[in-house]
Amino acid sequence: EVQLLESGGGLVQPGGSLRLSCAASGFTFSSYAMSWVRQAPGKGLEWVSGISDSGGGTYYAGSVKGRFTISRDNSENTLFLQMNSLRAEDTAVYYCARGASSSCYSRLDVWGQGTTVTVSS
Amino acid sequence: DIVMTQSPDSLAVSLGERATINCKSSQSVLNSSNNKNYLAWYRHKPGQPPKLLIYWASTRQSGVPDRFSGSGSGTDFTLTISSLQAEDVAVYSCQQYYSSPFTFGQGTKLEIK
Numbered sequence: 001e002v003q004l005l006e007s008g009g010g011l012v013q014p015g016g017s018l019r020l021s022c023a024a025s026g027f028t029f030s031s032y033a034m035s036w037v038r039q040a041p042g043k044g045l046e047w048v049s050g051i052s053d054s055g056g057g058t059y060y061a062g063s064v065k066g067r068f069t070i071s072r073d074n075s076e077n078t079l080f081l082q083m084n085s086l087r088a089e090d091t092a093v094y095y096c097a098r099g100a101s102s103s104c105y106s107r108l109d110v111w112g113q114g115t116t117v118t119v120s121s
Numbered sequence: 122d123i124v125m126t127q128s129p130d131s132l133a134v135s136l137g138e139r140a141t142i143n144c145k146s147s148q149s150v151l152n153s154s155n156n157k158n159y160l161a162w163y164r165h166k167p168g169q170p171p172k173l174l175i176y177w178a179s180t181r182q183s184g185v186p187d188r189f190s191g192s193g194s195g196t197d198f199t200l201t202i203s204s205l206q207a208e209d210v211a212v213y214s215c216q217q218y219y220s221s222p223f224t225f226g227q228g229t230k231l232e233i234k
Contacts, residue, residue: 107176109182
């Protein structure tokens with residue numbers, strides 16, 4: 001069964017850091033692009049960041065560029081999102097999602113259950 | 122950035138009736154080299170992750186009931202549910218994957234009338 005399992009969410013103070021992980025199983029992780037998508041309370045979905053199959057291509061939303069870093073370990077079938085300089089507006093459920101191809105220019109066909117990040121003092 | 126604007130923000134439809142949701146992009150998401158529209162639709166229910174319904178603007182994802190259909194090209198797109206079922210109550214969002222950042226619409230909340 002194809003599965004994505006996020007972890008690493010929690011409560012963090014403004015200006016703090018957090019590292020999210022997404023463990024993939026049931027498919028050849030190294031063949032697919034991956035993305036992070038978030039949903040703030042009461043808001044719609046916001047695409048945050050994406051990474052190509054090899055990790056050679058990375059993409060970011062303007063709202064997180066320079067603060068968040070996406071990476072992947074294909075030997076461990078794991079996707080990461082390093083989040084620094086966190087702000088209250090980063091509070092959201094963060095979903096890990098699989099792209100339908102090796103490129104980030106693709107639909108998101110498999111989603112994890114999400115992990116909650118709360119930025120508050 | 123490409124801005125995706127959905128209409129309406131919310132919609133109430135009777136069971137068995139047709140539901141239509143629109144999505145407009147601020148610039149074309151049609152790739153002229155392959156004649157594909159880089160547009161997807163997702164359904165999002167509370168407490169669950171989003172689910173892919175439609176991609177390439179009109180291709181149904183495997184396992185999605187045929188009451189769901191997508192249409193449109195360029196900048197204007199539509200998701201149609203031909204006969205609303207109770208389990209279709211959710212928020213529906215469009216997303217363009219033509220250009221980074223791969224933006225979503227604000228979502229349309231679909232309810233039963």
